[in-house]
Amino acid sequence: MPIIPLRPLLETVSKYGFAQGAFNVNAVAQAKAVIDVHKMFRSAAILQGADLANGFMGGRTDFANATLKDKQIGAKRIADAVRKFAEEADIPVVLHLDHGKDFDSVKAAIDNGYSSVMIDGSSLSFNDNIELTREVVKYAHARGVSVEGELGVLAGVEDRVFAANSTYTNPMSVVEFFRKTEVDCLAISYGTMHGASKGKDVKLRKEIAIACTENLRHEGIFGVLVSHGSSTVPQYIVDEINKLGGNIQNAYGIPISELKSVIPYGIGKINVDTDIRLAVTRNMWELFKNRPELQKSESIGAIYSSLCEKNNQFDPRAFLPPIMDTVTTGIIPNDDVAAIVDCVERGVKEVVGTLIVEFGSVGYASKVERVSLEEMADRYKTNK
Numbered sequence: 216m217p218i219i220p221l222r223p224l225l226e227t228v229s230k231y232g233f234a235q236g237a238f239n240v241n242a243v244a245q246a247k248a249v250i251d252v253h254k255m256f257r258s259a260a261i262l263q264g265a266d267l268a269n270g271f272m273g274g275r276t277d278f279a280n281a282t283l284k285d286k287q288i289g290a291k292r293i294a295d296a297v298r299k300f301a302e303e304a305d306i307p308v309v310l311h312l313d314h315g316k317d318f319d320s321v322k323a324a325i326d327n328g329y330s331s332v333m334i335d336g337s338s339l340s341f342n343d344n345i346e347l348t349r350e351v352v353k354y355a356h357a358r359g360v361s362v363e364g365e366l367g368v369l370a371g372v373e374d375r376v377f378a379a380n381s382t383y384t385n386p387m388s389v390v391e392f393f394r395k396t397e398v399d400c401l402a403i404s405y406g407t408m409h410g411a412s413k414g415k416d417v418k419l420r421k422e423i424a425i426a427c428t429e430n431l432r433h434e435g436i437f438g439v440l441v442s443h444g445s446s447t448v449p450q451y452i453v454d455e456i457n458k459l460g461g462n463i464q465n466a467y468g469i470p471i472s473e474l475k476s477v478i479p480y481g482i483g484k485i486n487v488d489t490d491i492r493l494a495v496t497r498n499m500w501e502l503f504k505n506r507p508e509l510q511k512s513e514s515i516g517a518i519y520s521s522l523c524e525k526n527n528q529f530d531p532r533a534f535l536p537p538i539m540d541t542v543t544t545g546i547i548p549n550d551d552v553a554a555i556v557d558c559v560e561r562g563v564k565e566v567v568g569t570l571i572v573e574f575g576s577v578g579y580a581s582k583v584e585r586v587s588l589e590e591m592a593d594r595y596k597t598n599k
Contacts (some may be wrong), residue, residue, distance in 0.1 A: 218301045220591045221309045221331035221361035222399050223584040224259050225439045228483035231582065233575035234474075237261040237441075238567050239313060239488035241268045241532055243296045243545030244556045245495075248563035250300045250308060256568065258576040259306055259583045263313040263486065264293050264329070266320050272543055276536040287323045292543055294328025306580040311363070313486065321351050325360050330588060333363040333402070341388065348396040356397070356595035359588030363441055363484075366392050367404030386426035393431065393438050400439040400484060403427060405477075407444035407469055419473050421480060428481030439483040445469050446489035447570075452497050459500035462527045463493075471573050478575065485574060487566070489529075494562030496522075496529045502558050514538070514551040531559070 228235050240246045240262050253260035264272070270281020272289030281289075294310055301308035311331040315321035321332045334351040336344035348364040355362045367384030384403040392401065405423040424440055431438045448468025456463050474485060503510050503519045510519045517537040525533050535542050538552050547553045571577060586594075 216301060216305060216307065216585060217587065218298055218308050218310050218328075218330045219583075219586055220359055220588060221261070221311060221363070222591060222594075223586045224261070224307060224309055225361070225400055225483060226437075227259070227579060227583045229437070229439055231579060232479065233579060234478045234483050234485050235259065235261055235576050236567065236570045236574050237263050237311060237313075237484050237486045238491060238563075239263045239265055239268065239486070240293065240563075241265075241271055242535070242542040242559060243293070244541075244559040245491070245563050246293060246296050247300050247545070248560040249567055250297070250304050250306075251560075252564045252568045253308075253571065253580075254304050254306055256571045256577045257306065257580045258571050258578070259308070259580045261309045261311055261331075261484065262297055263311045263488075264290065264324070265313040265488075266316050268313075269293065269320075269324065271532055274539060274543060276532075276539065278532065283319055283323060286320060287327055289543075290324045290327035290329060296545060298328065307583040307585060309361075313488075315351070318347065318350055318354075322354065325355055325358060329360065331361040331363070331399075333365070335365045335402075337365040337368050337402075337404075341392075345392060345395050348392075348398060352397050357592060359591035359593075359595065361399045361591070362396075363400045363402060364392065364396055364398040365402040365443070367402075383420060384423055384427065386423060386430055389427045389438075390430050390434050390436060393436050394434075398438070400441050401427075402441040402443045402486075405442075407442055417467075417469050417473060419469070419477055421477055424477050424480040424482055431481075440481040441484040441486065442474065442477070442482045443486045445474055445485045446487050447471050447474070448489055448493065449566075452490075452493045456493065456497045456500060456529065459497070459504055460523065460526055461496070461500060461529070463529055464527070466493075471570075475573060475575075485570075487570060490566040490570075491563055492530050494566045495531045495559050496534070496562075498558035498562045499531070499534065499555065502554055506554070509551060509554065512551045514549055515555050518555065 269289035271278035273285035
């Protein structure tokens, strides 16, 4: 079926009290795997392309320096791939921009096929954040595209989203933010953290989520809360990488038990990226160990060399540039490249399948209303 805006899925999440995982993708193979595993569990799917992921998909291997043109090309590539896989799947699929940094980046995603966007104005003053978010909402809602904002600052670093310290979300400001911006959902800062080094035994500030949700309910405002920086960083995967030759240190995530404990308090969308990166990288290390002849492969030998040279990294984008055509188009030229693609797809399915079950979205695909972008645009106009 065609991709849908985020809003109908948020309404289902709110009604039935589960959480929907939102999974970052940086390659066509990852998008395919995310949709495939959601089909298996009869769950709706949220695929996320971060602002710089669009630059990477645009062919920019130094994606931190991606231009707006790179992002436009990449957004169209990932949207075309997601649309193709979604049309072959009988589940609702949302393509969401993660951490749009400015209006132009958000516009690039919307104009090239995204059905939902996040604008991250959290580093701005409260009033400037409102103004930027309101500008994005006006543009997006007119096209049926849903919008996520952010209030409060998460510490950590991921795709150049960086902050040294957290600033917790003030629940007293949430109602005003929703009213003035008309966002569909809001990322809050309540103890999660970007990246793989979140610290041991993290305890989330549940009272922040509770207060935000209760304030919204008291005022009769629809709004779902979003948990960023929520990768669980499975220790078994970290250990396996290090046994195979990697050197990943001080990597700890948010315990699944903590994430599940906040779902009843309004957290309905949970973002995960690092877990996928770790599983894919582990699989590549494992492939080259089990099939040492591939270490000298003309097609993928350079990937092995990069793994060894950058053994303290776990983002597959650091290793995949030798097969960028496959990354960006999904075309597999030979068996050696197919082996790497298999690593990517299995890693995605391992992590995503686990979290679909843990977050409780299994079987809810049929409960989500199939709403086109055109229909959603009309609803936004009439505030329905």
